[in-house]
Amino acid sequence: MTEQIERELTEMFHERAAHLDVLPPLPAARARRARLQTALAMASVVSVLAAGGVVGVRLAASPAGPSAALAGSGSAREALERVAEHMLTGRWHVSGTERVYEPNTADPPGSGSDKPMSFTVDVDYDGQSKTGVARQNGEITAIQVGGVAYVPLHAQPDVLAYLPKGARWQRTPFPMFGQDAAALVTGASAGVSTTSGPSGSPLGPGTSGNGLRGATVRRTSTGFRIDAAAPFGGSSRTDVKLRADGTISSVHGESHVRIPNAANSGVTNETAIMDATFTPLTAPVDVAAPSPSTVVTDKQLGVAFQKAFKNGPPGSRPCPPSVMTPSPTMTEHRTTNGGSVTMTQTMPMLTCRLVPVAPGQGQGQEQGTPANPGTSPSPH
Amino acid sequence: MSPQDEAAFRDFVAAARPRLVRTAYLLCGDSHEAHDLVQVTLMRVHRRWRSIERADQPQAYARQVLVNLAASFWRRRLRAPLVALTALGERGEPDPTVAFADRAELWDAVMALPPRTRAVLVLRYFEDLSEADTAKALQCSVGSVKSQASRGIARLRSVLTEQREINSEWHQLPEVVS
Numbered sequence: 001m002t003e004q005i006e007r008e009l010t011e012m013f014h015e016r017a018a019h020l021d022v023l024p025p026l027p028a029a030r031a032r033r034a035r036l037q038t039a040l041a042m043a044s045v046v047s048v049l050a051a052g053g054v055v056g057v058r059l060a061a062s063p064a065g066p067s068a069a070l071a072g073s074g075s076a077r078e079a080l081e082r083v084a085e086h087m088l089t090g091r092w093h094v095s096g097t098e099r100v101y102e103p104n105t106a107d108p109p110g111s112g113s114d115k116p117m118s119f120t121v122d123v124d125y126d127g128q129s130k131t132g133v134a135r136q137n138g139e140i141t142a143i144q145v146g147g148v149a150y151v152p153l154h155a156q157p158d159v160l161a162y163l164p165k166g167a168r169w170q171r172t173p174f175p176m177f178g179q180d181a182a183a184l185v186t187g188a189s190a191g192v193s194t195t196s197g198p199s200g201s202p203l204g205p206g207t208s209g210n211g212l213r214g215a216t217v218r219r220t221s222t223g224f225r226i227d228a229a230a231p232f233g234g235s236s237r238t239d240v241k242l243r244a245d246g247t248i249s250s251v252h253g254e255s256h257v258r259i260p261n262a263a264n265s266g267v268t269n270e271t272a273i274m275d276a277t278f279t280p281l282t283a284p285v286d287v288a289a290p291s292p293s294t295v296v297t298d299k300q301l302g303v304a305f306q307k308a309f310k311n312g313p314p315g316s317r318p319c320p321p322s323v324m325t326p327s328p329t330m331t332e333h334r335t336t337n338g339g340s341v342t343m344t345q346t347m348p349m350l351t352c353r354l355v356p357v358a359p360g361q362g363q364g365q366e367q368g369t370p371a372n373p374g375t376s377p378s379p380h
Numbered sequence: 381m382s383p384q385d386e387a388a389f390r391d392f393v394a395a396a397r398p399r400l401v402r403t404a405y406l407l408c409g410d411s412h413e414a415h416d417l418v419q420v421t422l423m424r425v426h427r428r429w430r431s432i433e434r435a436d437q438p439q440a441y442a443r444q445v446l447v448n449l450a451a452s453f454w455r456r457r458l459r460a461p462l463v464a465l466t467a468l469g470e471r472g473e474p475d476p477t478v479a480f481a482d483r484a485e486l487w488d489a490v491m492a493l494p495p496r497t498r499a500v501l502v503l504r505y506f507e508d509l510s511e512a513d514t515a516k517a518l519q520c521s522v523g524s525v526k527s528q529a530s531r532g533i534a535r536l537r538s539v540l541t542e543q544r545e546i547n548s549e550w551h552q553l554p555e556v557v558s
Contacts, residue, residue, distance in 0.1 A: 005537050012486050013506035017402035
């Protein structure tokens with residue numbers, strides 16, 4: 001019997017292992033950078049609110065009483081509601097740091113997201129006027145005036161060429177502060193989607209605050225603790241300390257998140273530790289909306305992007321799909337000095353065969369050129 | 381790290397990573413977690429590459445790190461049990477092994493074993509390590525490996541026997557025609 005079980009065990013192990021799809025360490029650069037550009041500055045604040053908010057929704061929607069996810073329900077619920085109310089309607093300053101470990105090792109070197117990093121985040125917010133400003137390492141990363149939010153415009157020169165001269169800000173299609181958490185906490189279930197927040201929303205793709213699919217809140221002697229599961233399998237633990245008046249004093253969070261790459265189903269991981277201190281603001285938030293002539297909308301940006309890349313990157317010409325052929329695989333090596341990581345990946349590349357060119361039309365694209373250098377990884 | 385060391389490490393990663401991912405998967409039962417565990421494992425291997433390469437045992441070192449990380453993973457899981465809010469829906473990817481339901485009972489039973497016992501079985505029956513090498517990877521005595529393996533196999537035998545008896549009884553039930 002024992003021998004039979006051992007044999008079955010060996011066979012089962014090999015069978016399971018053989019069926020496992022071993023993913024190459026592929027990049028999640030796009031989601032990661034989107035998050036870095038617009039979301040990280042607020043992540044420390046809204047992840048707490050969102051986690052609380054999810055429970056708020058559950059409580060509000062449950063006719064049978066407190067959610068099973070909430071331990072010590074009465075006091076925890078009251079504490080959460082008080083915190084949410086203060087965060088949404090009060091006036092506060094939060095100063096936090098987020099230290100990222102075990103970084104996304106598949107990102108290209110130099111992109112900024114491939115190394116262990118530390119961010120200092122400062123957010124001033126006035127809930128009454130829905131006005132706020134976020135700074136990351138001293139630089140403004142977002143402002144919001146009267147519920148309308150703007151982020152600094154980061155566009156390549158080719159795209160900028162199709163935008164109004166002097167454009168420096170991008171108006172976001174959603175508020176940066178308050179909105180998501182407000183919707184969640186008030187339990188306005190219509191339109192509340194904690195699982196599909198827009199990419200680049202304050203909750204950000206892949207952050208622990210976005211798409212929470214499990215949250216357990218426990219009352220502690222100094223506040224409460226939130227254990228949550230992030231999308232794609234990560235988890236986070238957030239300890240919130242409260243003052244005697246029920247407002248947040250400080251937050252310590254540890255999260256282990258996975259960052260998906262929809263294009264190729266690759267997933268990379270990231271571990272981050274966040275500490276933040278909350279203090280009441282006495283003066284109004286001193287920030288003004290940027291001049292309209294310096295602001296572009298998402299739509300304008302999209303049109304400019306399409307125009308800029310309609311014919312492929314500058315210096316190239318369109319490559320008809322019929323001539324795109326998979327080439328032999330290429331191997332690329334990525335080095336992360338900060339994290340002391342070197343990874344290799346092998347992936348198929350689409351290349352463009354020589355395109356026949358009619359006389360007078362210039363030269364065709366050469367064989368072996370990556371079909372889309374803008375998105376192909378840069379060998380290191 | 382010198383270019384030669386970098387090249388050697390890259391070769392090691394290319395050669396060892398698939399096997400490590402599979403072992404990690406058998407240890408933790410989750411393909412995404414397995415990839416993460418291996419990623420962290422490789423980071424740690426890289427930090428000490430020169431010394432472990434000199435000792436000519438990067439594979440053994442990586443395996444040892446992986447087993448320890450897998451144990452940490454289970455400790456984390458046990459510390460913070462998560463309650464899924466199913467009403468919110470999930471975007472998680474389907475388990476790629478769901479379609480392969482053969483031996484599901486045995487797999488479930490293995491996953492229900494204590495992490496240490498499971499690690500012994502994976503190293504012995506998947507990695508095909510000797511008792512001595514398993515003990516080395518787990519940093520324990522050979523006696524401990526023997527007892528863990530024995531307990532694990534006994535537990536699996538008991539679960540499977542019970543399950544097969546239930547299945548057998550089920551199949552012997554008279555068919556109900558409505």
